[in-house]
């Protein structure tokens with residue numbers, strides 16, 4: 401599978417349909433950065449939204465993965481190879497992201513804890529260094545958790561528990577939402593209800 405070829409094909413089909421990257425992203429309920437990443441060959445659309453994407457672009461999933469129109473006689477053979485490739489890629493990507501999120505979250509807690517503990521330890525002898533270390537520890541924790549949350553947002557979708565709509569919320573919505581684990585309270589764009597959303601890997 402050639403991601404770059406697929407990317408160029410997506411861009412060409414999108415332009416044929418008279419859509420901007422932002423317009424296509426909105427139709428799919430994803431970010432326009434994701435569309436841009438497909439088109440430059442840096443990533444492939446998730447298997448779960450491929451059908452919807454192909455529907456909008458008026459092509460088959462098989463053609464999307466191959467990166468061009470396919471002659472009927474080769475169709476089945478190419479389809480099977482594409483399908484095997486894609487499920488391997490998707491599994492790989494989500495596992496990597498989840499691992500990265502966990503690692504970043506954990507190292508953030510660890511590094512900031514060390515800074516604060518060192519700060520408190522020298523509080524009596526070096527009060528200014530101590531304050532500096534405690535504040536830096538706090539900032540470190542915030543920066544790392546912030547990044548972990550953005551990674552969480554990138555590794556799948558959130559499902560509204562009221563209407564079952566699955567989508568990628570804005571960064572701001574995710575960062576400022578109340579959460580329990582990776583479940584978050586968000587305002588659903590489909591039913592407009594503010595309720596719990598479950599993290600899901602596929603659309």
Ligand SMILES: [Zn+2]
Pocket residue numbers: 560561562563564565588589590591592593
């Ligand atoms: Zn909803």
